[in-house]
Amino acid sequence: MTLQDQITEIGRKARAASRELAKLSADAKNAALRGIADALVERAPAIIEANASDLERAEKNGLSKAMLDRLRLSKERITAMAEGIRSVAELDDPVGKTIDRWTRPNGLQINKVRTPIGVIGIIYESRPNVTSDAAVLCLKTGNAVILRGGSEAINSNLAIAEAMQAGGSAHGLPADAVQLIPTTDRDAVRLMAEMDRYIDLIVPRGGHQLIETVVSHARMPVIKHYHGVCHVYVDQDADLDMATEITINGKVQRPGVCNAVETLLVHRAVAQLFLEKAGAELIAKGVEIRGDEATRAILNGKSQPATEEDWTAEYLDLIISVKVVDDLAEAIEHIEKYGSHHSDAIVTADTAAAEQFLNEVDSATVYWNASTRFTDGGEFGFGAEIGISTDKLHARGPMGLDELTTYKYVIRGDGQIRK
Amino acid sequence: MTLQDQITEIGRKARAASRELAKLSADAKNAALRGIADALVERAPAIIEANASDLERAEKNGLSKAMLDRLRLSKERITAMAEGIRSVAELDDPVGKTIDRWTRPNGLQINKVRTPIGVIGIIYESRPNVTSDAAVLCLKTGNAVILRGGSEAINSNLAIAEAMQAGGSAHGLPADAVQLIPTTDRDAVRLMAEMDRYIDLIVPRGGHQLIETVVSHARMPVIKHYHGVCHVYVDQDADLDMATEITINGKVQRPGVCNAVETLLVHRAVAQLFLEKAGAELIAKGVEIRGDEATRAILNGKSQPATEEDWTAEYLDLIISVKVVDDLAEAIEHIEKYGSHHSDAIVTADTAAAEQFLNEVDSATVYWNASTRFTDGGEFGFGAEIGISTDKLHARGPMGLDELTTYKYVIRGDGQIRK
Known part of the structure; x- marks a missing residue:
């Protein structure tokens, strides 16, 4: 299978999973999030082992002490990740909420309702805890997520993603709701950015080079988390x-x-x-x-x-x-x-x-x-944050759960036709 | 001057104008819109003359009767365009409205306030009345606009844009608040799409080929008005x-x-x-x-x-x-x-x-x-429409004035620092 085919297949599965996810109730999603938290704790030894191999390679490659510390996972850090997930499960689910509603003179009832965006691609560097932090915010809001982490953390990320898949699907989450790109091939970023058929939004979290690659190839909306001067x-x-x-x-x-x-x-x-x-x-x-x-x-x-x-x-x-x-x-x-x-x-x-x-x-x-x-x-009181958007559309500033949704117009009538 | 330099210069001027526009009050913007409407009516003879040269060329090029009709401007059509502008002046201005507000436990007052997007690029085909229809919605919401119309209507569009500039600047609008790309060179579309430094949002209104060109080159958000099945x-x-x-x-x-x-x-x-x-x-x-x-x-x-x-x-x-x-x-x-x-x-x-x-x-x-x-x-009661978005972000469905704005967080404190 070529890399292109592999990425396309991941996209196709994510799209299918997103349709299932969109139907889940808030309670069902929260139960799955708690299942994910439990699975991370249960599988902590395996995750730490995978992390050790990343650390070993990173040390050989001469990564700085600060970078090694960012990469390192411990039982405490994994417990903190799980705690973070449980607190996201406690937050209000924005999906299905009415943003606005009005009735037209002809009797049409227009409701503007929050819905999941669909499939979100997250491309990030270094810290492996982003794998679960970002993924659960997408899941909470009914979005399927395709993760692409940094090459230094590939084994840690794979182990975390596996734990999330196991914990989630044991609680009714579609198996492909969370997928991690399993290769460190740099072309994967470009292929993701080009795949507007299956990815509705891409969020690059990393340095200038990463953002530039995503922006120059992306066919779907990109929300950048860029620098702050x-x-x-x-x-x-x-x-x-x-x-x-x-x-x-x-x-x-x-x-x-x-x-x-x-x-x-x-x-x-x-x-x-x-x-x-x-x-x-x-x-x-x-x-x-x-x-x-x-x-x-x-x-x-x-x-x-x-x-x-x-x-x-x-x-x-x-x-x-x-x-x-x-x-x-x-x-x-x-x-x-x-x-x-x-x-x-x-x-x-x-x-x-x-x-x-x-x-x-x-x-x-x-x-x-x-x-x-x-x-x-x-600090804004959002309870969770996927990052701080330096873009103006569709989200600006701190991005919480609401910013991981879009809306649709649900219109109820009794036979109205246009004159 | 190369085409690239020409487009860049238009972008630079639009950015500067957008900053001036953002400071204008609703009343000032509405007065300018009425000035634009008056100028269109006053200059109707010149616009019709320019339109006649477009029609002559189009006929020679064998455009269909339906297409010729879409291209044709008459005194009545120009009057209708002016009426449309006057009715936009009557609408509520969303800029400056508070979308949400709350106070944090530390006393910080957070206001989420509607602001203009900045500079909007509109790329369209055929009907020259889009030149004024789309431009005034952008101006109403405090955005500078760069227009790029179809080559068949270039003379009509230039005459309309000139009238708008004259009518607007006579009433305090920055001269570069509305600019029309004065060339039919196809590369202009690509150059606009690449110019994320000066254009914050691009809206392609046209066929598949146009949308594809914009999407494949765009570095800024694109809102597509695509087909409806x-x-x-x-x-x-x-x-x-x-x-x-x-x-x-x-x-x-x-x-x-x-x-x-x-x-x-x-x-x-x-x-x-x-x-x-x-x-x-x-x-x-x-x-x-x-x-x-x-x-x-x-x-x-x-x-x-x-x-x-x-x-x-x-x-x-x-x-x-x-x-x-x-x-x-x-x-x-x-x-x-x-x-x-x-x-x-x-x-x-x-x-x-x-x-x-x-x-x-x-x-x-x-x-x-x-x-x-x-x-x-x-039909939704928006009063005006720039089109119907088939995208999910940042606007979905009918796009009115609200959808031509973004927001910022305005935070008032009394010396709060982060602990």
């Missing part, structure tokens, strides 16, 4: 203590994530006062500052010079770029020009300035007097 | 008079549109009675019937044989394919296998059968005891 703008009317806290929190609390702050913009009127204070705190926390000329003048040798590249950089590290701006308009202009439309915050006591910022900054999430670190499904 | 299923518990009316209405009232019925499915228990009656009426209305064996046996020489191709055919003509099925499950199976997931109806007095049909048929619009011809923005 997030800004804090400290306005002239900012409470400078609050601004310092929000800046420090955005940069330092967890620098390696997409909602961390990468660029600080400061109004010229408060730059001296604010940067002396916040700059010292940032430096004390081990943050490297890359500033424009005005910033460097204020920080007096404690800032590196920022280059043009710094304004678009997602450091994911203890580095921050800093620019002094003349006014709100320049701050907005900077964010629109260099930002990634992920999460941006203004700190100010001036309502008019805040509202202008909230309106004109075209980002998935815009904040007034709060940390950008809140862009997160859990 | 719509079904009526007459259940064993159908009111046969109602079923006949719904079938005749679906096939005959306007056969050339995507929500017309192409295939009739009939439960075996009522096939004899129903097909004798409905068959005779269809034939009396000039409809050609292409039936399976059971249908042909009942219609006794008055039906052509249906081939496998007939089940997927969108005739857009007075032809209908007819199949007798054993039960509801076979009807659903047929629709899922051969249909285009556009609009499908069941006629029955059996609530359980109806609900099963409504649940299991995965189409944008599913009907119980009503004609599929109601799948239409106007």
Whole structure:
């Protein structure tokens, strides 16, 4: 069987499974999710064994310590995965919910109802726990899922997928509701992206190269979970203590994530006062500052010079770029020009300035007097998150269960025909 | 300037205009729409002159009478276009509306607010009135629009676009809010589809070839307005008079549109009675019937044989394919296998059968005891329609103004940081 035939066959099976899945009640799906959680725990020894072979190979291939740690599964991590699944089972099922309803003058009753999307392809790298995290959110919402993980984790992913299939089908889930692409052949990504007949949505979770491959080949909608070049703008009317806290929190609390702050913009009127204070705190926390000329003048040798590249950089590290701006308009202009439309915050006591910022900054999430670190499904109260979309359609910002559904119009009449 | 540079420049200008547009109030946008309507009427003589040169060329190229009629603009048609624009100005503006709002335990106020999508590319064929119809819906929702019309209508489209630009900018609309690709070079479609930096959404409205070109090159979301292979299923518990009316209405009232019925499915228990009656009426209305064996046996020489191709055919003509099925499950199976997931109806007095049909048929619009011809923005009460999406994301079924928006999360706090 060629790779193409193999992928097509997986797609065909996923489509068939998706039709069965769409008929399952919330209770049936939740029972299957609990079955999956149990199966992961039961099969933990086999999963850890498969993971050990991945780790061994990875070590030989010289993967960094941080990467090895991301790859490693333990009994505790598998238990945590199972706990995560059980908590998803507890969430409300959006499928079947009425989003809107109205009656037309001719008596037609129109109901706009949430339905599963169908078949979702998830392409991800590295961490094997994504295999179950992402899959269960798709299953919860009645979607079949085709998973394609990173080659480093292939054995771990296969073992997890097998456990999920066993646990799910023992509780009435179609056997092909979760499938993992069993090969590390890179062509599989392209073949998945081209298969619009069987995949309704593809979600690439990984680096630039992966996303580029998917986007350039995809014939179906893609929802990208791309980088975050997030800004804090400290306005002239900012409470400078609050601004310092929000800046420090955005940069330092967890620098390696997409909602961390990468660029600080400061109004010229408060730059001296604010940067002396916040700059010292940032430096004390081990943050490297890359500033424009005005910033460097204020920080007096404690800032590196920022280059043009710094304004678009997602450091994911203890580095921050800093620019002094003349006014709100320049701050907005900077964010629109260099930002990634992920999460941006203004700190100010001036309502008019805040509202202008909230309106004109075209980002998935815009904040007034709060940390950008809140862009997160859990922090939004979604209960679960498949990621944070940097696209505008069909989901923007944190993607929860609702964003894994589409809708259809269900129309009930009593013989209406069109005149 | 190369074509690539030309398209890129149009994109760059559209992006800049979209940022200005997003700031305009509903009143300002509506005033501009009325200005556009006035300009179309004022410039009607110039538009008709440009149209005459398109018609002359089209006639030389041997376009069919029907196509020439679609291409032709008259004072009355231009007045109707202007009236259409004025009625869009009267509609509610969805931009800025709160879709959802909640407060988190930490006090963060989260508002999910409708925003413009940004820049929308519309690629269409033939009828020049689409130039203004589609453009004003985009403008109303604060989106900049790049139009690419069919080559037959290039002069008409340019004249309409010029009138729109003049009328709009006289009332405060950014000059580049509406732009028309001024060349008929086919490469322009590909270049637009590749330009994800400047175009956020592309909507191809046209034949299979156009849609295929867009889908295969697009790097941004595409919303397809594709064909409708719509079904009526007459259940064993159908009111046969109602079923006949719904079938005749679906096939005959306007056969050339995507929500017309192409295939009739009939439960075996009522096939004899129903097909004798409905068959005779269809034939009396000039409809050609292409039936399976059971249908042909009942219609006794008055039906052509249906081939496998007939089940997927969108005739857009007075032809209908007819199949007798054993039960509801076979009807659903047929629709899922051969249909285009556009609009499908069941006629029955059996609530359980109806609900099963409504649940299991995965189409944008599913009907119980009503004609599929109601799948239409106007009939839904949307007031305006950019088309009927056959995609699942981000819009499904009739697309009105709401579907030309996205959303962002606007979050107001008082200094919250993440713990």
